[in-house]
Amino acid sequence: MKNPTPRQTIRTAILAIESFTSLPVTGPMDVLTDSCEIWSLVNRPKALGTTFKVELVGLTKQPVRFGDSVIVHPRVSVRHATRPDLILIPSIGKDAAQSFAELVDDNRGFLPWIKSCAAKGTRIASMCTGSFLLAETGLLDGRSATTHWFFANAFREMYPKVTVLPERLIVDEGNIITTGAATAFMDLVMYLIELYCGHEVAVFSSKVLLIDLGRRSQLPYTTFSTQRLHNDRQISQVQHFIESESHLNLSSVSLSKRAGMSLRNFDRRFRNATGETPSSYLRKFRVEKAKRLLETTNDTVQEIIAKVGYEDRSSFRRLFYEHTALNPKAYRAKYGIPAASRSTVVNSSLLG
Numbered sequence: 001m002k003n004p005t006p007r008q009t010i011r012t013a014i015l016a017i018e019s020f021t022s023l024p025v026t027g028p029m030d031v032l033t034d035s036c037e038i039w040s041l042v043n044r045p046k047a048l049g050t051t052f053k054v055e056l057v058g059l060t061k062q063p064v065r066f067g068d069s070v071i072v073h074p075r076v077s078v079r080h081a082t083r084p085d086l087i088l089i090p091s092i093g094k095d096a097a098q099s100f101a102e103l104v105d106d107n108r109g110f111l112p113w114i115k116s117c118a119a120k121g122t123r124i125a126s127m128c129t130g131s132f133l134l135a136e137t138g139l140l141d142g143r144s145a146t147t148h149w150f151f152a153n154a155f156r157e158m159y160p161k162v163t164v165l166p167e168r169l170i171v172d173e174g175n176i177i178t179t180g181a182a183t184a185f186m187d188l189v190m191y192l193i194e195l196y197c198g199h200e201v202a203v204f205s206s207k208v209l210l211i212d213l214g215r216r217s218q219l220p221y222t223t224f225s226t227q228r229l230h231n232d233r234q235i236s237q238v239q240h241f242i243e244s245e246s247h248l249n250l251s252s253v254s255l256s257k258r259a260g261m262s263l264r265n266f267d268r269r270f271r272n273a274t275g276e277t278p279s280s281y282l283r284k285f286r287v288e289k290a291k292r293l294l295e296t297t298n299d300t301v302q303e304i305i306a307k308v309g310y311e312d313r314s315s316f317r318r319l320f321y322e323h324t325a326l327n328p329k330a331y332r333a334k335y336g337i338p339a340a341s342r343s344t345v346v347n348s349s350l351l352g
Contacts, residue, residue: 008050010196011084016058016074017092017107017130022066024090024127024185029054031189035197035205042204050197057081059109078113083120086192090185091128091148100129100154104136111137118175125177125192127185134178135159145178146171149222153275167219167325180218186211219325220334224288230273234259238270239281246286247309252278286310287323294332301328 012032014025032052058064058074065071089110093103115137118124126134131147132155134140141161152166165171169180169187179188190213194202206213230236238259242250255278256266270278286308293304302313310316320328 010050010052010086011082012052012054012086012088013057013081013084014054014088015090015107015110015130016056016064016072017090017110017133018064019066019091019093021091022070022072023183024130025056025064025066025072026070027185028088028090028127028189029056031186031205031209031211032192035189035193035201035209038205038208050201052086052196055084057113059107078110081113083117083122085122087114087117087122087124088188089114089124089126089130089134091130092133093129100132100151100158103129104132107133108136115139121175123175123177125179125188127179127188128181131155131178132158134176135162139176140173140178143173143176144171145173145176146180146218147178148181149218166222167217169216169218181221187215217325219323220331222323223291224284227274227276232269232273234261235270235273238278239274242282242285246282246289247307250282250309283319284323287320290316290320290328291324291331291335294328295335295337304328 014029016025019025033054037051055075056072057076057078060077061074063071063073092107093100098106110133114124114134118137118139124134124139126147128148129151131140131145132151135145135155135158140159144163144165145155146165146168147155149166152164155162156164166180169184170191171178172191177188177191179185186209190202190206190211193205194213202213205211238255241258242255252267253263256263259266261269267277270276270281274281276284290304290308293299293307294301297304299307305311305313305316308316310319317327320326320331324331326334
């Protein structure tokens with residue numbers, strides 16, 4: 001019998017950053033530590049393979065508190081931390097009143113160490129809004145990245161040199177990896193286990209931990225929020241009209257006439273007010289309305305397609321898939337309540 005292959009240790013640092021939840025800190029720490037150990041125990045005397053040695057790195061060694069009950073203790077401060085093989089940046093921010101610029105400033109002390117480690121070959125991975133702190137290093141300039149889909153526009157404004165892909169759950173740029181929402185840490189750790197330990201270990205870990213492998217899109221989880229934070233009364237009136245009459249055969253031309261503007265002026269003002277072209281806004285609103293109807297009513301797919309202003313079933317299905325990565329039937333199966341309990345009335349406030 002061959003001797004086991006020597007164990008390779010991936011030295012992993014997770015930044016101990018105050019956030020609204022401890023999950024992006026404690027979750028990866030537990031999964032990365034336990035998954036390879038369980039694999040080794042179950043599969044002995046096979047090769048021991050790769051394992052993760054995880055430590056928490058804080059701005060100081062002072063305890064970091066999450067909410068009222070969870071406290072973590074960094075093993076080392078960033079000032080004295082050695083270079084690891086892998087750095088995980090969790091989501092930042094526990095106060096909704098703070099801007100992302102303020103949240104980045106609160107954690108700016110991590111930046112020199114992250115940049116120094118990256119320059120020496122350390123792989124960096126961010127989760128959710130941790131992408132803002134990663135982008136502040138400049139390491140994402142000229143590259144693609146993702147973040148929580150809800151904050152994608154804020155990210156674009158702060159970091160215009162980065163190509164944002166909010167539909168993607170994971171974007172791998174070699175030694176730089178970004179992921180979506182905070183709970184996507186599960187997808188990230190499975191991705192890292194496969195990357196470092198191999199597919200067989202990743203599959204085993206996913207089965208033991210009941211974590212799905214292969215999720216790569218945020219589209220099924222996104223929602224379209226109509227942009228109302230502007231002062232253009234005429235555009236606001238058009239928005240109200242779209243939302244109440246989306247079943248009609250609407251176009252940019254008909255909407256511009258309703259607003260009493262030239263098409264060129266209407267397109268410019270609509271984009272300035274909402275961040276969307278009129279046609280893009282209309283498509284996204286119709287998809288969002290269809291999603292709500294699929295979630296809450298017994299209407300057939302064909303009835304819903306008609307209610308949102310489409311006649312061609314195949315073209316709507318293509319549009320729906322483009323925005324959700326699911327067909328209408330699959331979307332209802334995933335998010336619809338049991339048919340016997342569905343209300344036939346959609347709360348219009350959800351669409352506003």
